[in-house]
Amino acid sequence: MEFLEERLIDCPYCGEAITVLLDEQEAGHEYTEDCQVCCKPIVFNLSTDVAGSLCISVRTENDTY
16 A cells, blocks of 8 residues: 655745655655646655655756756
8 A cells, every 4th residue: 555645845946835745665766746836847856764764855957966
């Protein structure tokens, strides 16, 4: 059974706080999703820490990784 985790992030473009749903099975992957406010593409990078908690980082498409 899959569980989605709701998180609040700040858009790296417009700075608005938006709620996103994260799938812990996507840890170790990167994907792009449009901001719900400004519609610009946000790059999401999901990982897990040593305790197994889901970690998320967001950036613009133009930022280097």
